[in-house]
Amino acid sequence: MTLGKFITFEGIDGAGKSTHLAFVADLLRERGKSVVMTREPGGTPLGEKLREMLLHEKMHLETEALLMFAARREHLAQIIEPALARGDWVISDRFTDATFAYQGGGRKLPFAKLEALEQWVHPTLQPDLTFLFDVPLDVARARLDATRELDKFEQEKAEFFAATRDAYLRRAAQFPERFRVIDSSRPIDMTRQELRDIVFSA
Numbered sequence: 588m589t590l591g592k593f594i595t596f597e598g599i600d601g602a603g604k605s606t607h608l609a610f611v612a613d614l615l616r617e618r619g620k621s622v623v624m625t626r627e628p629g630g631t632p633l634g635e636k637l638r639e640m641l642l643h644e645k646m647h648l649e650t651e652a653l654l655m656f657a658a659r660r661e662h663l664a665q666i667i668e669p670a671l672a673r674g675d676w677v678i679s680d681r682f683t684d685a686t687f688a689y690q691g692g693g694r695k696l697p698f699a700k701l702e703a704l705e706q707w708v709h710p711t712l713q714p715d716l717t718f719l720f721d722v723p724l725d726v727a728r729a730r731l732d733a734t735r736e737l738d739k740f741e742q743e744k745a746e747f748f749a750a751t752r753d754a755y756l757r758r759a760a761q762f763p764e765r766f767r768v769i770d771s772s773r774p775i776d777m778t779r780q781e782l783r784d785i786v787f788s789a
């Protein structure tokens with residue numbers, strides 16, 4: 588049984604989700620919640636090693652999907668499930684929706700294969716709330732180019748990100764009860780106001 592709540596942050600690279608993660612964690616702490624912030628791929632020592640490979644080495648697309656779920660299995664066992672059982676609130680920078688969007692939408696791996704892995708790795712657990720930070724591709728690209736050296740995913744072409752964004756939006760339409768789509772092209776303060784309203788009404 589889970590006592591805590593599970594919130595995930597999603598969006599294409601450069602959408603701005605990581606910028607807002609600590610803000611939401613602080614809002615929850617102000618309301619007396621014990622918050623665990625984590626990320627995927629990663630979140631555990633083994634997951635962080637897998638992240639290094641996933642973000643920097645070329646591999647078969649099925650290997651990529653399997654490693655994402657392998658890292659997730661460890662993440663669930665070591666971090667997410669114990670935290671939720673303690674009654675903590677878990678905020679994760681990405682979770683399984685990212686695999687459907689990137690490996691399914693972006694790389695075109697059949698969704699049925701991903702659904703089988705999802706059933707294996709977390710048959711019953713889903714996030715309670717998923718923020719999808721949505722921005723036009725050119726806005727995300729400009730933000731990435733302004734900030735850092737690009738990893739394997741961030742170097743993908745516009746078509747890849749168009750398909751990834753589209754898969755995210757379709758997933759949000761498929762699961763409207765848990766998704767909140769945030770227009771992340773606005774100034775940071777406006778986005779924060781919307782996040783505050785959603786968190787305080789939760």
Ligand SMILES: Nc1ncnc2c1ncn2[C@@H]1O[C@H](COP(=O)(O)OP(=O)(O)OP(=O)(O)O)[C@@H](O)[C@H]1O
Nearest residue numbers: 599600601602603604605606730734772773774775
């Ligand atoms: N309105 C905005 N909202 C959020 N971030 C913005 C905004 N304008 C500019 N940025 C900047 O865009 C950059 C990318 O943001 P961030 O790292 O949060 O994106 P991300 O979605 O987490 O990307 P990635 O998944 O690649 O890590 C940051 O330097 C951030 O300050």
Ligand SMILES: Cc1cn([C@H]2C[C@H](O)[C@@H](COP(=O)(O)O)O2)c(=O)[nH]c1=O
Nearest residue numbers: 600627628655681682685686689690740
């Ligand atoms: C969980 C997950 C992630 N990815 C991709 C998406 C991003 O390009 C990177 C993670 O980097 P971030 O800047 O920390 O968001 O990994 C993916 O392709 N599939 C997944 O399941």
